[in-house]
Amino acid sequence: MKRTVGLFLGLGAALLSLAPAAQGSEFPTRPVTLIVGYAPGGGTDLVARNVAEVLSRKWGQKVLVENRPGATGSIGIRALKNAAPDGYTLAVWTDSDVGNSAVQDNLGYDLVEDFDHISQLSAGSTILVSNPSVPIKTFGDYVDYAKKNPGELNFAVVTGGGMHLDSLRINAAAGVETAIIGYPGSGPALTDVIAGHADALLLPLGPALPHVKGGALQALAIGGTKRWPGLSDVQTLSETVPGLESTFFHGLVGPKGLPDDLKASINAAVQDALADPKLGAQFEAQGFIPSGNSPEEFKAVIAEKLETSRTAAVKTGLKKQ
Amino acid sequence: MDLVSNIAIGLDSALSWSNLLYAFIGCLLGTLVGVLPGLGPSATVAMLLPATYQLDPAGSLIMLAGIFYGASYGGSTTAILVNLPGEASSVVTAIDGYQMARKGRAGLALSSAACASFFAGCVATLVIAIFAPVLGRMALKFGAPEYFALMALGLIASVALARGSLVKALGMIVLGVACGLVGADRGTSALRFTFGIPELADGLNIIAVAMGMFGLGEIIFNLQTEPAQRSAMKTRLRDLWPHMKDLRAMAPAVARGTAIGGVLGLLPGGGPMLSAFSAYALEKRVSKNASEFGHGALGGVAAPEAANNAGAQMSFIPLLTLGIPSNVTMALMAGAMMMQGIQPGPTVMQEQPDLFWGLVVSMWIGNLMLVMLNLPMVGLWVKLLSIPYKYLYLAIAVFCCIGVYSLNNSPFDVYVMVVFGFVGYVLKKLGGEPAPFIMGMILGPMLEEFLRRSMQLSRGDPMIFLERPISAALLFIAAAAIIIVALPTVAKRKDAVLEEE
Numbered sequence: 069m070k071r072t073v074g075l076f077l078g079l080g081a082a083l084l085s086l087a088p089a090a091q092g093s094e095f096p097t098r099p100v101t102l103i104v105g106y107a108p109g110g111g112t113d114l115v116a117r118n119v120a121e122v123l124s125r126k127w128g129q130k131v132l133v134e135n136r137p138g139a140t141g142s143i144g145i146r147a148l149k150n151a152a153p154d155g156y157t158l159a160v161w162t163d164s165d166v167g168n169s170a171v172q173d174n175l176g177y178d179l180v181e182d183f184d185h186i187s188q189l190s191a192g193s194t195i196l197v198s199n200p201s202v203p204i205k206t207f208g209d210y211v212d213y214a215k216k217n218p219g220e221l222n223f224a225v226v227t228g229g230g231m232h233l234d235s236l237r238i239n240a241a242a243g244v245e246t247a248i249i250g251y252p253g254s255g256p257a258l259t260d261v262i263a264g265h266a267d268a269l270l271l272p273l274g275p276a277l278p279h280v281k282g283g284a285l286q287a288l289a290i291g292g293t294k295r296w297p298g299l300s301d302v303q304t305l306s307e308t309v310p311g312l313e314s315t316f317f318h319g320l321v322g323p324k325g326l327p328d329d330l331k332a333s334i335n336a337a338v339q340d341a342l343a344d345p346k347l348g349a350q351f352e353a354q355g356f357i358p359s360g361n362s363p364e365e366f367k368a369v370i371a372e373k374l375e376t377s378r379t380a381a382v383k384t385g386l387k388k389q
Numbered sequence: 390m391d392l393v394s395n396i397a398i399g400l401d402s403a404l405s406w407s408n409l410l411y412a413f414i415g416c417l418l419g420t421l422v423g424v425l426p427g428l429g430p431s432a433t434v435a436m437l438l439p440a441t442y443q444l445d446p447a448g449s450l451i452m453l454a455g456i457f458y459g460a461s462y463g464g465s466t467t468a469i470l471v472n473l474p475g476e477a478s479s480v481v482t483a484i485d486g487y488q489m490a491r492k493g494r495a496g497l498a499l500s501s502a503a504c505a506s507f508f509a510g511c512v513a514t515l516v517i518a519i520f521a522p523v524l525g526r527m528a529l530k531f532g533a534p535e536y537f538a539l540m541a542l543g544l545i546a547s548v549a550l551a552r553g554s555l556v557k558a559l560g561m562i563v564l565g566v567a568c569g570l571v572g573a574d575r576g577t578s579a580l581r582f583t584f585g586i587p588e589l590a591d592g593l594n595i596i597a598v599a600m601g602m603f604g605l606g607e608i609i610f611n612l613q614t615e616p617a618q619r620s621a622m623k624t625r626l627r628d629l630w631p632h633m634k635d636l637r638a639m640a641p642a643v644a645r646g647t648a649i650g651g652v653l654g655l656l657p658g659g660g661p662m663l664s665a666f667s668a669y670a671l672e673k674r675v676s677k678n679a680s681e682f683g684h685g686a687l688g689g690v691a692a693p694e695a696a697n698n699a700g701a702q703m704s705f706i707p708l709l710t711l712g713i714p715s716n717v718t719m720a721l722m723a724g725a726m727m728m729q730g731i732q733p734g735p736t737v738m739q740e741q742p743d744l745f746w747g748l749v750v751s752m753w754i755g756n757l758m759l760v761m762l763n764l765p766m767v768g769l770w771v772k773l774l775s776i777p778y779k780y781l782y783l784a785i786a787v788f789c790c791i792g793v794y795s796l797n798n799s800p801f802d803v804y805v806m807v808v809f810g811f812v813g814y815v816l817k818k819l820g821g822e823p824a825p826f827i828m829g830m831i832l833g834p835m836l837e838e839f840l841r842r843s844m845q846l847s848r849g850d851p852m853i854f855l856e857r858p859i860s861a862a863l864l865f866i867a868a869a870a871i872i873i874v875a876l877p878t879v880a881k882r883k884d885a886v887l888e889e890e
Contacts, residue, residue, distance in 0.1 A: 108435040109720030114727065121442060135435065136798050139573070139590035143799070146587065171578075176587075222846060228578040249845050252575045252838065255720065259657055259713050263529035265846065278712050278734035353727060 095155055095333055099130040102320075103151075103159040105144025107137040110254075111272055111354065115190055115318045116160040118350050122341040140168040140228050142175050149177050153184065153325035155334060160189065163316035164230035166370065170377035171228070171387050179374055184326040185367040187338045188319040192356030193292030194231060195276045196238070196305070196314075197285040198268045199261055207242075207289035207308045210268070214244035221246040224257040224266040233377060234291070234314040235270045236384035238305065241312045261285065272316060274355030291315055296355075317359075317373075319366055331363055392519060399746030403754060408451050411444065412751060415452035416758045419459020420766075426467045426600060426785070426792045429476030430701070431717040433460035436795070438725060446729040446744060451751040453725055457718060458755045461701055462506060462763060465694060466770055469498045471785055473604040475792070478665040478697045480599055480827050485682065485689030487607075492685050495774060499767045500630050501639055501687060502694040503760050509647040509695035510756035513702035516651060517709075518749050522738070524703075525710030528655045533846060534853050537839035538863035539656075540832050543663050545870050546670040547828035554820070561821045565829025566836075568593055575838050588801035593809075595831060597793045601806040602823040604789055606813025608782045630764070639691040642672050646692035650699030657707045657715035666828060668696030702752060708733050709745065 100123070104116045113135065120131040136144035141164055151157035161179075169179050177183075198204055202221070204213050214221055223239070225232045227250040239246060249266050251257035258275065260266045262284045273296060279285040280299065287302045291314030295304055305312040320338055322331070341347060342358035351358050361369070381387035402408075418440070422433045437456050441449035464475025469486035482502065489498040516524070531539075544566075548558050571582045572592030583589040631639070646668040653664040672692040673682045682689050705722075707713040712734030714720040723733045731737060731744060738745045773781070793806045813823055847853035855861045 107717055107720075108431070108438075109714065109717055109724045114724055117438075117724070117728070121439075134798055137591075138797060138799070139587050142587060142590075143797075227575055228573070247845065247848070249842060250575060250577075251842075255714055256657070259529070259707075259711075260532065262711065262713070263532065265532035278732045278736060282712075282734060282736055284711070350728065353732065 095330060096127055096129045098156065099132055100127070100155070101132050101134050101157050103144045103148050103157065104133055104135050105137060105141030105159070105161075105165065106135065108133075108135050111274065112160055112162045112164075112318060114354060115162075115351075115356075118347055119160070119189060119320070119338070119341060122344045122347050123337060126337055126341060140172075141165045142168060142172075142177075145175075145177055145179075148321065148323055149182055151323045153323040153327075155322065155326060155330045158186065158320055158322050158334070160318055161321050161370075162230065162318050163373070166373045166377055167230045167233045167381075168228065169374060170233070170381045180367065180371045182324055184322045184324055184331060185363050185370060186320040186322055186326075186331060187335050187360045187363065188317055188366045188369060189338070189342065189358070189360065190318040190351055190356040191359035192316045192318075193273050193290050193296060194234065194270050194314040194316060195273045195280070195290055195296075195302075195355075196268065196270050196288040197261065197276055197280065198288055199264045199266075200283065200286045201264055202267050202286070204288065205286060206303055207305060208303075210288050211242045211244055211308065214239075214242075214246055218245045219247055221268055222249050222266040223247065224249050224251055224261055224269045226251050226254050226257055229254070230316060231270045231272075231314075233380055233384065233386055236386055237380045238270065238312065238314060240384055241309050270314065272355055274353070277355055316356075317369065318356075319370070335360075335363055395742070395746050396518065396750065398743050399748075399750030402447050402743040402747035403451060403750040408448055408751070409754065409758075411448045411452040412455045412754050412758050413762070415455020416459040416755060416762050419456035419461075420463045420466075420759075420762065421459075423460030423463025423475060424466050424770075425463075426471075426473040426475055426604060426789050428460070428792045428795060429464050429479075429596065430457050430460040431476075431721065432792075432796055433457075433463075434718055434721045438721060441725065442728060446726075446731060447747045447751075449725060449729055450722075450744070450748050451754070453722060454748070454751050454755040455758060457701070457722075458506075458510070458698075458759045459762075461698065462503065462759055465502050465506075465697070466499060468603075469502065469690070470495055470770060470774060471604065471781075472607045473785065473789065474599050475596075477595055477599065477827070477831060478693075478700075480603070480824060481666045481669045481693040482690055482697070483603055484669070484824055485684075485686050488683070488685035489687070489690065490774065494685065496767050496771045497631055497635065497687070498690050499770060500764055501635065501691050503763045503767070504631065504636075505639065505643045505646065505691040505695040506698040507756050507760045508643050509650060509697075509699035510702055510759075511753065512647050513651060513654075513699045514749060514753045514756070517702065517706060517752070518746075521706050521710050524655055525706050528657060528707055529711070530859065531656050532857075533839045533842035534857050534860040535863065536656075537836065537843050538854060538860035538867070539663070540836040540839060542863050542867040542870070543667065544829065544832045544836060545867050546667065547825050547832070557819075557821050558825045561816070561823075561825040562829035564821075565826035565831075566833030568598070568826075569830040569833035570837075575834070575841070586801075588799065592834070593805055593830070594793075594796060594799075594802045595827070596796055597802040597805040598809045598830065599823070599827050600789055600793055601809030602813030602816070602826065604785065605806065605810025606817055606823065608785060609810065609814040610817055611778065612782065630767075635687060639687050642676065642688035642692040643695045645671060645675070646695030647699045650696030650701075651703055653696075654700030654703030655706055657704075657713055664700035665693035665697040668692040698756075705748075705752070709737060709748070 102116050102120050104113050106112045116133045120133050123131045136147050148159040204210050223246040225235045261269045280287045289305045290296050290302050339360045342360045441452050464479045465482045467473040467475055468479040468483035472483050472487040474480040474483045486498045573590050649668045650664040672688050676688050704715045707715050708719045714723045726733045790803050793802045
């Protein structure tokens with residue numbers, strides 16, 4: 069037993085020593101934790117790990133991703149709320165966190181007032197896809213088909229996830245009705261649409277790209293305001309229904325009470341990290357662009373998104389009054 | 390021949406000294422971390438992922454594969470030695486493996502598990518190399534109705550996990566299903582039985598419950614018994630390795646386990662998890678010495694271990710051919726590939742053949758490395774059991790807490806484990822067994838999810854289950870299984886009635 073533990077500790081120490089040596093800046097003097105409210109392997113986790121890797125290099129201190137999955141991200145957010153505002157515990161948020169706040173009451177936190185927002189990290193677009201066997205090629209076709217055959221298409225959604233609300237919002241804006249099939253995660257939903265068990269799905273661009281390029285999925289529309297460079301022949305939602313869009317973000321947040329100079333210094337480090345070409349390439353492969361801003365701007369983004377989501381949640385009936 | 394040249398490409402990219410070293414380090418780290426109770430493959434891979442960032446793509450995937458196999462095997466090690474399943478699929482290994490350890494055959498159980506895994510790994514690697522694209526498409530034939538039928542069959546088969554009375558086994562399954570219902574309803578997000586505790590919104594953590602019921606429950610039970618009775622834990626150091634007759638005895642079990650794991654492992658929706666326990670249920674039915682099952686049958690360890698490893702390996706197929714990760718571990722692998730600039734999916738095989746075949750070959754190397762690493766370590770693991778129990782149980786309890794905490798970095802999971810430790814003890818006293826409970830807890834929510842989705846897709850028409858051939862066939866087998874299980878009981882009861890008259 070003792071020998072095993074010793075061996076284990078030795079290897080651990082060896083691994084840690086791979087970290088670059090500290091460069092003697094003021095912050096940070098010890099490892100920084102990035103809380104992710106979702107399981108490892110998901111989109112938010114990937115963003116956090118990419119950013120953590122670059123920040124580790126810049127700061128000369130380990131930046132560790134700590135997954136605190138559960139209850140659509142709210143376990144992680146609550147952990148952040150209770151953390152000391154010293155900059156050593158930060159978190160990466162995404163759209164689902166806003167969507168969840170719009171739908172659920174009594175979560176025990178206010179995304180705008182209870183936190184100090186540092187910077188947005190990414191801006192991403194969603195994509196509406198269908199199984200190629202459905203005779204539609206564009207979002208316009210989708211609207212026509214669904215109007216002719218109300219309730220026939222099976223629209224897959226991740227129950228309570230960030231795209232659930234957007235899916236309902238798109239149907240409502242287009243004035244169409246489909247069956248809504250609930251899934252516990254985006255993996256099973258994607259699998260079922262590729263296999264043809266369900267017909268349509270709204271999801272972040274990144275995970276859909278290889279399937280669209282490989283022909284397993286038909287791209288109907290891009291959720292962002294501009295067409296995506298790699299898929300320039302795919303229209304945007306707003307080209308069919310003006311003003312309709314579906315985007316998502318990732319952003320870095322800290323507990324309430326971060327000293328202003330510390331917040332500015334972390335923000336500066338983040339902007340620096342977002343300019344890293346390797347990180348840019350990683351982000352683009354996953355379907356979003358590095359996109360930083362100031363703490364004030366980011367706070368405004370969260371407040372606006374929350375307001376839009378709250379209105380939509382009531383309008384689409386996802387939130388019962 | 391295509392296969393030979395493809396394997397040659399793979400060997401070319403995987404077989405460098407540095408890559409062999411990465412495979413070795415990966416297996417070693419995976420085993421050492423995975424052997425901590427509660428740290429199954431997904432937690433271990435997540436923890437060690439950053440260690441691979443600096444390597445080139447081939448090296449990092451090879452090291453990750455090593456970590457993955459090492460962690461899977463590490464989970465089985467604790468299941469056998471101290472009745473602590475490190476992941477859901479080693480729950481089954483714990484049933485007979487721990488009984489073998491109690492009878493002083495821990496070494497044999499560990500080395501057989503390693504051999505069975507190695508055999509299954511070799512077969513699965515070969516199958517992936519030859520049939521991957523075809524099998525990937527076949528996996529997509531399984532929709533919600535088929536999964537529902539499969540889970541229904543699984544739930545009925547979990548009766549076979551019980552050692553004793555049928556009624557008690559059924560009771561445990563129902564109790565397990567009830568505990569599985571805790572948390573947000575997957576269809577409407579409505580909260581069920583959460584009593585306002587946010588941590589319960591995603592349900593009880595299955596690993597925390599399993600470790601409580603198996604591990605802690607066993608500890609409490611052991612502390613209560615007299616020291617003399619526990620001396621059975623003392624292990625004879627000879628008999629570490631399987632003899633020829635053991636190998637011959639377990640060969641059919643390993644073959645059947647590999648076949649089951651190979652088929653079920655393909656299915657992205659929970660197949661790999663079912664494979665170990667389906668293999669056990671089948672083995673118990675067909676084995677010549679069925680009466681030994683539950684009391685330390687070699688086949689009861691070898692078959693699920695083979696199925697487990699074959700299933701784990703086959704779950705790479707949906708990822709590599711379709712770009713669909715079938716579980717958290719595979720999602721992490723996909724994440725690691727993306728960090729290396731590889732988008733997993735159908736294009737990998739055509740665009741980066743050296744990487745694809747390198748990965749296939751490295752799976753085999755990982756398996757080989759694992760056997761080479763672990764067979765010599767069996768003696769070391771077994772020696773752990775000679776530590777006086779008054780020290781050992783403390784260490785186990787501490788490691789349980791660390792392991793369970795690290796699952797989700799959540800102290801709440803530790804409380805769940807402790808509570809279910811006492812629940813497990815009480816149920817054990819009453820003659821209820823944890824294995825059917827755990828299966829009920831795993832299968833119940835999935836059964837509900839697939840039932841609901843089937844009904845959504847069919848707009849409420851239950852005929853969907855009979856109209857589709859695969860689901861109809863599975864349900865037919867399930868119905869037949871009920872009749873077979875019920876018959877002897879009915880017959881016995883008749884006898885009893887007659888005797889009384």
